[in-house]
Amino acid sequence: MKLIFALFTGLVFGTGIALSGMMDPAKVLNFFDVAGTWDPSLAFVMGGALIVTFIGYRLAWRRAAPLFGGRFQIPTSTVIDRRLVGGSALFGIGWGIAGFCPGAAIPALGTGRWEVVLFLLAVIVGFFLRRLLPSVQPKAAT
Amino acid sequence: METAFTPFASLGGGLLIGLGAVLLMLGLGRIFGATGILSGAIFVESRDEMMWRLALIAGMILAPGALFLATGTMPTISVPVSPAMIVIGGIIVGLGASLGSGCTSGHGVCGLSRLSIRSLVAVPTFMVTAAITVFLIRHVFGG
Numbered sequence: 001m002k003l004i005f006a007l008f009t010g011l012v013f014g015t016g017i018a019l020s021g022m023m024d025p026a027k028v029l030n031f032f033d034v035a036g037t038w039d040p041s042l043a044f045v046m047g048g049a050l051i052v053t054f055i056g057y058r059l060a061w062r063r064a065a066p067l068f069g070g071r072f073q074i075p076t077s078t079v080i081d082r083r084l085v086g087g088s089a090l091f092g093i094g095w096g097i098a099g100f101c102p103g104a105a106i107p108a109l110g111t112g113r114w115e116v117v118l119f120l121l122a123v124i125v126g127f128f129l130r131r132l133l134p135s136v137q138p139k140a141a142t
Numbered sequence: 143m144e145t146a147f148t149p150f151a152s153l154g155g156g157l158l159i160g161l162g163a164v165l166l167m168l169g170l171g172r173i174f175g176a177t178g179i180l181s182g183a184i185f186v187e188s189r190d191e192m193m194w195r196l197a198l199i200a201g202m203i204l205a206p207g208a209l210f211l212a213t214g215t216m217p218t219i220s221v222p223v224s225p226a227m228i229v230i231g232g233i234i235v236g237l238g239a240s241l242g243s244g245c246t247s248g249h250g251v252c253g254l255s256r257l258s259i260r261s262l263v264a265v266p267t268f269m270v271t272a273a274i275t276v277f278l279i280r281h282v283f284g285g
Contacts, residue, residue, distance in 0.1 A: 003197040005169045010201020011208060013162025013174060018206050020155020022246075024219040027145045032276040039145045041152040046250060048156025049163070053255035056164030066171035073171050075243075078259050085267055087242025088249070090234055092268030095246075096275025098231025099223055102239060103176030103247035106199055108219060110206035115221045119232040120180075126236020127181050133241075 002068040014107035020045040023108040025099025032096060094126075143222055163251050170194060175248020177239040242268075 021027040021041050030039035065071055095101050100108065100119045108116045163174040183195040210216040223231070239245040242264055244253060249268075253261020 002170070003193060006166075006194045006197035007201040007204075009162050009165040009169065009174075010198040010203075011205055012158055012165060012201075013198075014202035014205025015209060016155045016158025016160075016162060017202070018155070018209050018217045019158065020152045021145075021148055022155065022159075023206075023217070024145070026143055026220040026222050029222065029276055029280075030143075030145045032273045033280055034273065035277055036280055037144050039147055041145075041148045044149045044152035045156035045159065048153040049160040049251045050156075050255050052157050052160025053163045053251055056160065057167055057252075057255055060164060060168040063168070066167070067169045070171050072167065073173070074256065075173065075253075075258065075260070080260065080263050084242050084260055084264060087238045087240070088244075088264040088267040089242075089271045090238025091242055091245055092238070092271030092273075093275045094231045094234030094236075094238055095268065096231075096272035097223070097279065098228050098235060099221065100228075100232070101176070101235065101246045102180055103174075103245060106176060106180065106202045107205045110203045111217065111219055113219060113221065115223075115225070115228055118225060119228050119235075122229045122232025123180070123236035123239075124184060126233040126238070127184065127240050129233065129237045130240040131185075 005068065013103075014110070016049070017104050017107040018110075020048075023100075023104040023111075028101075028104070029096070029099045098122075143220070159247075159251060160255075163247070163255075166198070173248055173252045175244050175252060177245045177248055178243075181240060238268075 017023050022045055027039055027041060030037050031042040061072060098119055100116070102123055105116050105119050109120065166172050166174045179195050179198055183192055183199060186192045206217050244261065244264060249261040249264040254265060
């Protein structure tokens, strides 16, 4: 039941990604291209997602525990360090080069385009590189 | 290449993205961060931790097909980027998002709505570096 719920949740999220234009690199890159062929559509994606999540999270947290047991696992760190800022800066550079981000590329796999497979394989290479970095304890990503 | 301004489809899609994030919190108590979900399905801690992530990923991949069944139109994408740049960008995305503990979904949607201080730093950082990167590629180096 939990897995069917997870599958349905992924379907809802992925349908949102596909409808919104987030999985189309041409649209993503145009969102950032303020000086050129600017397309502000993706601001509406983030706006819509934030409204629902901001309210919905607070309603969900009224429960003592999630529907399928366990507990709400919410990151508690407030540390602003070089890893956070540097990692985020790098992520933005990669996003600006390729036009895909992970949450958009996974649903985009369903379009059958080979470029998406190539991108996600490269992302996984990046995950491995991260684990090769010395003296950095791998911490669960949000 | 011009793309059409689609405020209504984008807002509607955004509402569904938010609903997906809320459902995952309500059902499983987890943040919907694609980087953490993907890396957690690869670097496996336990069978249970892997299985819900795989189910979630499978649902995401089914979405374009489900839209096709519902509307009769397959969502299309265009990739105005060379294969080499996709690989380079992808590696940097994987490295950066795992170092920074999140991407557009984890820090963007989930972190901002939690008012996480880390996400309030991360999101402007990656939005600005993405915009600078696109500017340099398109208007300085003329890519």
